Amino acid sequence: MAHVMSITLNPAIDLAFYLDQLMLGAVNRPAESQLEAAGKGVNVARMLAVLGHQVTASGFLGEDNDGPFRHVFKTYGIKDAFVRVPGQTRINTKLAESDGRVTDINGPGVSISEADIQTLLQTLQQHIQHQRPEAIVLAGSLPQGISTDTFGQCLQTLKATGIPLWLDTSGPALTTAIAQQPAAIKPNEHELAEWAGMPLSHQRYRLEAAQRLHQSGIEHALLSAGAEGVLWVSSAGIWQSTPPQVDARNTVSAGDTFMAGMLHGLLNQHAPDDTLRFATALSAESVRHLGVGDPQASDFTTLLNLTQVESMDNAATESSLS
Numbered sequence: 208m209a210h211v212m213s214i215t216l217n218p219a220i221d222l223a224f225y226l227d228q229l230m231l232g233a234v235n236r237p238a239e240s241q242l243e244a245a246g247k248g249v250n251v252a253r254m255l256a257v258l259g260h261q262v263t264a265s266g267f268l269g270e271d272n273d274g275p276f277r278h279v280f281k282t283y284g285i286k287d288a289f290v291r292v293p294g295q296t297r298i299n300t301k302l303a304e305s306d307g308r309v310t311d312i313n314g315p316g317v318s319i320s321e322a323d324i325q326t327l328l329q330t331l332q333q334h335i336q337h338q339r340p341e342a343i344v345l346a347g348s349l350p351q352g353i354s355t356d357t358f359g360q361c362l363q364t365l366k367a368t369g370i371p372l373w374l375d376t377s378g379p380a381l382t383t384a385i386a387q388q389p390a391a392i393k394p395n396e397h398e399l400a401e402w403a404g405m406p407l408s409h410q411r412y413r414l415e416a417a418q419r420l421h422q423s424g425i426e427h428a429l430l431s432a433g434a435e436g437v438l439w440v441s442s443a444g445i446w447q448s449t450p451p452q453v454d455a456r457n458t459v460s461a462g463d464t465f466m467a468g469m470l471h472g473l474l475n476q477h478a479p480d481d482t483l484r485f486a487t488a489l490s491a492e493s494v495r496h497l498g499v500g501d502p503q504a505s506d507f508t509t510l511l512n513l514t515q516v517e518s519m520d521n522a523a524t525e526s527s528l529s
């Protein structure tokens with residue numbers, strides 16, 4: 208199994224409520240609530256650790272409320288290389304309703320200073336030199352105090368290590384990330400629509416956008432679209448997957464589970480269709496509950512068998528001719 212470094216610049220403690228139906232402006236009494244250390248890179252780290260990889264997690268954590276993170280790192284055997292900064296890590300609220308709708312309220316996060324950024328870069332360099340990870344994942348939004356320019360410089364530093372860099376972010380940070388030509392990127396269709404300059408509601412537009420991403424110099428362009436599945440454009444061809452129908456209770460962290468599943472398959476040199484099938488089935492498994500996917504779920508083999516994967520190479524050729 209591989210060593211992976213996972214970076215979360217703006218982690219969160221996720222507070223999830225399960226409601227029949229959200230009533231705005233009224234007292235809501237959820238049937239269930241849960242509090243968990245999260246943030247995109249933390250979720251990816253946890254999923255990779257579950258899949259047997261050695262993971263070092265880094266980024267910034269508020270020193271006043273890092274208990275839930277320390278608990279997760281200990282439980283999953285993740286090496287804690289987070290830089291502590293004054294204040295509290297944000298709490299993100301997830302309101303999951305019985306029809307599968309989820310409302311996210313994601314806070315801005317702690318304020319990061321120039322000195323904090325330098326400390327983080329030194330910490331990362333030490334860990335990278337010492338452990339030589341086979342991949343670096345950087346996932347999630349930017350905290351206050353990190354501009355897209357600074358983010359771009361951090362990405363350049365990471366890319367200069369020569370270690371494949373996997374990115375998942377949104378908004379202006381996504382545009383900056385794409386410009387740095389990482390090894391892989393995984394936006395969802397709403398996030399990529401901003402960069403593409405058009406809604407990606409149809410498969411044809413998604414295919415064009417994913418191809419453009421790959422042609423811009425990104426080896427693995429991964430475009431996810433919730434229950435409609437994933438498009439993957441790489442030099443190994445174009446693949447599409449459709450997840451099985453599941454009872455979607457909480458879609459939070461589905462994207463993180465998917466990204467970890469893809470990295471797992473590629474690090475283990477699994478065939479492209481097996482890699483995509485596994486990651487898609489694992490992310491479908493994850494939406495049935497809070498948190499990342501469970502490859503030990505009793506029906507996981509059934510989910511794998513029900514996940515459709517097909518080569519799109521012909522469709523892409525037809526699309527470029529029309």
Ligand SMILES: Nc1ncnc2c1ncn2[C@@H]1O[C@H](COP(=O)(O)OP(=O)(O)O)[C@@H](O)[C@H]1O
Binds near residue numbers: 394395437458486494
């Ligand atoms: N309702 C759903 N049913 C089955 N699988 C889902 C569902 N929502 C998400 N997934 C799986 O999780 C993957 C990532 O979800 P998506 O919503 O696209 O990403 P993100 O969580 O980053 O917004 C999808 O490609 C799909 O495989």
Ligand SMILES: O=P(O)(O)OC[C@H]1O[C@](O)(COP(=O)(O)O)[C@@H](O)[C@@H]1O
Binds near residue numbers: 247
């Ligand atoms: O950094 P952002 O973009 O605010 O996202 C943070 C949120 O993303 C999550 O990691 C979930 O991400 P995905 O649903 O995309 O997998 C939550 O745990 C967290 O609250």
